[in-house]
Amino acid sequence: MNNQNNKRFNIFICLFLIYILFGYATKPVFSATEQQRLENKLIDFMTKHENTAAGVATIAVSEDEIIYKMKGYADIEKQTRVDEETVFEWGSVSKILIWISVLQLVEDEKLALEMDIKTYLPHDFRLKTSFDTPVTLQHLMNHTAGFDDSYTDLMIYHPTKIPSLREALEAADIKQVFPPGQFVAYSNYGASLAAYIVEEVSGLDYREYIQKHIFDPLHMTKTAIDPEQNDNQWVKEQRQKVQGYTEDLQLIEPNHYVIPMYPSGGVMGVASDLQKLLQALLAEDGTPLFKHHNTIDFLFKPSLYYPESSIPRIANGLFFLPSASEQVFGHGGNTISFSSSIYLDRVERIGVLVLTNMANESTFTLRIPEIIFGNYTHIGNHTNLENSSEWNGIYEPARVPRHGFSKVYGLFLRSKAKQTGSHDLMMNDFYYSQAEPNIYITEDDFSGYALDVYSKHPETKKILSSVHTDLLYVPFYKHFLEWGLMILGVFSALFSFGFMIVTVFKKLRKKQQSKLHVIQHLLNVFMFINVIWIGYKTLSMTTYSSLTPFLTANIFYMAISFVISGYLLFLLKNKKTYKYQTSIRIMTLISTIILCVNILYWDFYF
Incomplete structure (x- = not known):
């Protein structure tokens, strides 16, 4: 009996030593070798x-191991x-504070x-909803509330007045164009x-709330x-x-x-x-951000999956x-001139952040996370592939403005999926190989955009989820038809430009031109210039209210x-004229009608 006990004790000791040597040693931190390897890769890159x-x-952070590089x-x-x-703008990384x-x-x-x-909203708050289905906070976190987008009021250069958060929301040129839960936009x-x-429920201005509940506890x-950095004079100066x-x-x-x-x-x-925020999000218990470790785990728990798949898509606002x-x-x-990214693997306790003072930058903000976390390899059914031709077609982001x-900018954001081979697709000149039915992977783009999932939809027939x-x-x-209408509008405007040039030459040669025609073509030219100006001002970041006179x-x-x-x-009906004048009259009518139809169809009016 004693020999048996000794034998069991010896086995226990052996197993315990194995755990100490191997189990504990595999604690997910950068080993000295791994840290040096990653650091060398980052330096080389x-x-x-x-x-x-x-x-x-x-x-890059793993537990207490940190790789810090500036260039x-x-x-x-x-x-x-x-x-x-050096101060960097976070852009949409700021949204992490909202979800926390x-x-x-x-x-x-x-x-x-x-x-x-x-x-949770005041009864007189002008909410942009159009459907009876309630919008929930989970919809907002998953970006499935059904709101479209706008290119106005996003960023403003030297505004005369900074609106309150409520005023900015109520003034936004936004509409709910989809029922909640239907699409990701x-x-x-x-x-x-x-x-x-958060502001309404907490009773604190959002800036005060963030300062008290996130910045102060983390010593940030x-x-x-603040839109003008009035909450931190040092940051404003830097x-x-x-x-x-x-x-x-x-x-x-x-x-x-100003945003x-x-x-x-x-x-x-x-x-x-x-980095302090990154490390707090990597902490096992989530302190000091959260009171319970379940909350930090919930934050990183997938709340939305790609359609008809088990692939995570969003975890409570995190992608x-x-x-x-x-x-x-x-x-x-992204902002006008900065790009950023922050990604975390809470299971392995590894995180990375990248900040740049470059617009629409992805070489660093996406490639560096690839270096840290490794490239995606899809594990799925590779044997029963579908005929990819069923996904051929033109697709437009749900996110674009739809009122x-x-x-009109949606025209320029459309993508065309085209079958290549029997099972693969081309999209925007990128090659996507079929990993399994509905799921396509590319190695031609950054990992953040590597995955496309196609599915059927009762209203739009088919849908591409990115x-x-x-x-x-x-x-x-x-x-x-939409591109045709747009192109006809451009040709109509060019015809009016040409007519006015001919009119100037005729005037110099003292030849008469119908004043009615001249007035109409002059109006056409001014209208076309006005539309170009509206588009230019919108892309230059402005408010919708500043465009009201031009739309009117x-x-x-x-x-x-x-x-x-x-x-x-x-x-035309009651007065006979020369064939040339009749042709000009008809062309004037047609060009004017085409331009007016464009204004009405694309809502270029207030």
């Missing part, structure tokens, strides 16, 4: 691409290098994710609406959230020392805008402050990053054109 970068700060210039012209006191705040209030039982948000408005709910003393650049390193002027819906993209600060571990979530961000004149938005199938006839001018144009066209029709 940043050195290789330093000629394409303005300024970059990247921090380039905060101001190329002044040769000011990026350092520990929401879950903090859920912990305190002041919010419920499945409750109608009207429960990334929404700055929806996220800012969640921030306003060099980060500002921001003036940083310039923003294009991908080809051209200075962007101006590059410092009215600031919770969705207005935070800025030094890299080491964002899935296809990677080797298949458990990485985070967020990217008002901004909807990282931030669903892309809805556009019937070819609609695509053809198009109504007067249509009214005057209606009168002139009516009279021209009367003359």
Whole structure:
């Protein structure tokens, strides 16, 4: 009996030693070798691409092991290098603070994710809903509330007045165009609406709430959230020392805008402050952000999957990053002149952040996370592949504006899926191989955009789901007619330009031209220039209200054109003229009608 006990004891000791030597040793931190390997890879990568970068700060964290690298210039012209006191704009990475705040209030039982948000809003708040189905906070976190997008009121250069968060939300040119839960359409408005709910429920201004419940506990003393950085004078001064650049390193002027819906993209600060947030999100118990470890686990628990699959898509506002571990979530961000990203693997306790002073940058913000987390390899059914031709067609992001004149930009954001081989697809010149039915993977783009999932939909027939938005199938006839209408509008405007040039030559040669024709073509030219101006101002970041006079001018144009066209029709019917004059009259009528139809169809009026 004693021998048997001794034998069991010896086995126990052996197993315990094995655990100590191997189980404990595999604690998910960067080993010295692994850390050096990753650090060398980051150095090599940043050195290789330093000629394409303005300024970059990247921090990789695993437990207490940190890799901290900086490269380039905060101001190329002044040769000011990026350092520990360089301020970067977070862009949409700011939304992480919103979702943390929401879950903090859920912990305190002041919010419920499945409750109608009207429960938490003032009764007189002008909510942009159009459907009877309630919008919940979970819809806002998953970007499935059904709101469309807008290109106005996003960022404003030197506004005369900074609106309150409520005023900015109520003034936003946004509509609910889909029933809640139907489509994913990334929404700055929806996220800012969640921030306003935090404001209402907590009784604190959102800026005060973030300062008290996130910045102060994490000792983030060099980060500002106010639209004009009035909450942190040091950050405000440091921001003036940083310039923003294009991908080809051209200075962007101006590059410092105010964001009215600031919770969705207005935070800025030094890299080491964002590192503190990163480490808090990696902490096992989530302190000091959360009271219960279940809350931090819930934050990173998938709340939405890709259609008809088990692939995570969103975890309560955080987006899935296809990677080797298949458990990485985070967020990217862009402003006029900055790009950023932050991604975490809570299972392995590894995280990385990247901050740059470049617009629409992805070489660093997405490639560096790939280096840290590894490339995605899909594990699925490779044997029963589908005929990919069923997904052929034209797709448009659900996120685009679907009302008002901004909807015209959707034409330029459409993508065409085309079968290549028997089982694969081409999309935007990228090759997507079929991993299994409905699921297509590309190695031609960054991992953040590597995954496309196709599925059937009762309303749009078929749908393409990508990282931030669903892309809805556009019937070819609609695509053809809309582009045709647009092209005819351009040719009509060019005809009017040509007519006015001929009129000037005739005037110089003292030949008469019908004044009615001249007036109408002059109006056509002015209207076309007005539309171009509206588009230019919108892309230059402005408010919808500032465009009201130009949109209203198009109504007067249509009214005057209606009168002139009516009279021209009367003359065509009742007054005989030379064949040349009749042709000019008919062309004038046709070009005017085409331009008016474009204004009406694309909503270029107030």
